[in-house]
Amino acid sequence: MSLNPAPARRRRPFTQVDVFSAEHYRGNPLAVVVDAEGLTTARMQQFANWTNLSETTFLLPPTHPDADYRVRIFTAHEEFPFAGHPTLGSAHAWLEAGGIPKRDGVLIQECAAGLVRVKCDDGRLAFAAPPLTxxxxxxxxxxxxxxxxxxxxxxxxxxxxxxxxxxxxxxxxxxxxxxxxxxxxxxxxxxxxxxxxxxxxxxxxxxxxxxxxxxxxxxxxxxxxxxxxxxxxxxxxxxxxxxxxxxxxxxxxxxxxxxxxxxxxxxxxxxxxxxxxxxxxxxxxx
Structure with missing residues (x-):
């Protein structure tokens, strides 16, 4: 018997967002698990592999006091510290689920690469390009x-x-x-x-x-x-x-x-x- 059994499965809000196109199904799709609290890294990776999309994201409570939420970004095979269309799609899903930014006009996303600012401009979300490493x-x-x-x-x-x-x-x-x-x-x-x-x-x-x-x-x-x-x-x-x-x-x-x-x-x-x-x-x- 395992000493650390995996947490029991439960139903979690989920959305699939098309990013970078005003036309449905003509952009880049992203799977978003809106409430990922309690999920293990292994279960996140397994689900991301199953969706068979370029990326799947998991939204979590922030650990940084300035952040509005935290996101983990997975491809089918690995976790990314940052990616562009997952940033915008995750922000869209978080706002649509009722998220309210701490600051007017900009939200702060926490990811493995650090804090990323996202703003809404003319109905479009935009992220501030992170520095090149x-x-x-x-x-x-x-x-x-x-x-x-x-x-x-x-x-x-x-x-x-x-x-x-x-x-x-x-x-x-x-x-x-x-x-x-x-x-x-x-x-x-x-x-x-x-x-x-x-x-x-x-x-x-x-x-x-x-x-x-x-x-x-x-x-x-x-x-x-x-x-x-x-x-x-x-x-x-x-x-x-x-x-x-x-x-x-x-x-x-x-x-x-x-x-x-x-x-x-x-x-x-x-x-x-x-x-x-x-x-x-x-x-x-x-």
Whole structure:
């Protein structure tokens, strides 16, 4: 007999949120267990594996006095200290469940990476991009692997940098959005690397950039819409003068999604936001 039996299962409020799209079922889905108090890490990981989504989050009482709530973020195989669309989807679910922020206009989310500010602007939630924990040049051997994985000549990778803010992204700049959309990746060639590719659109009036993110070896090898990568890419592109202080990104186009990520630099902050919509709500036995 086990000396520490697992806690008994009970029904908990649950929601599935579509993030970064105003159109239902055309963004990036997130499963949220709204009341996860008492769940073990093993049970959280098991449930996240079962949902078979890119991420599943679990909302808990905060441990920091400034935080409104705490979130734990799991992929099917591991826990992340931070991720973008889980941050916005969790905030949406917490507010929809009746959460009231301690401060007007902004809520504070506690996660393994620290405290993240989330604000509501024009009906969209946006998070303040966390600082990069690693940036700078990418090794030539890795760039050769990425070029092979994108099926492009090495010379067509105009620039590349590490953009680590939880997930270990490598950002790659291409000449155009059309080139980004034409990629047919070879995942085997870049196995073990998380690669985000971005290219500008030629005309104003719509999205400024097209983004695609590849996670070789993951169950979902191309992510529909990626907040963490876009947060890092915004710091890179705005910081180097390649993007204006405010712009919009399209992502998920080749997957039949309509992801839209809104980026705005304000003072020392870069805000990354989008529309979230609830698609499923009910309870889950955990």
């Amino acid at each position: 690693r940036s700078g040049p990418v090794g030539e051997e890795q760039l050769q692997r990425i070029a092979a994985g994108l099926r492009l000549p090495r010379t067509e990778l105009l620039d590349a940098t590490w953009l680590v803010n939880g997930p270990e992204w490598i950002g790659v700049l291409l000449e155009s959005a059309a080139q980004v959309l034409s990629i047919r990746p070879d995942y085997f060639a870049m196995d073990g690397l998380k690669v985000g590719v971005i290219g500008p659109y030629p005309d104003a009036g719509g999205p400024g950039f097209e983004v695609r993110t590849f996670i070789p070896g993951d169950a979902a090898a191309e992510d529909p819409v990626t907040g963490s990568f876009n947060a890092g890419a915004a710091q890179w592109l705005i910081g180097t003068g390649r993007a204006p202080a405010s712009y919009m990104v399209a992502q998920g186009t080749v997957l039949g999604r309509a992801g839209r990520v809104h980026v705005e630099s304000a003072g020392s902050d870069i805000w990354v936001g989008g529309t979230s919509t609830t698609c499923i709500s009910g309870t889950v036995l955990l």
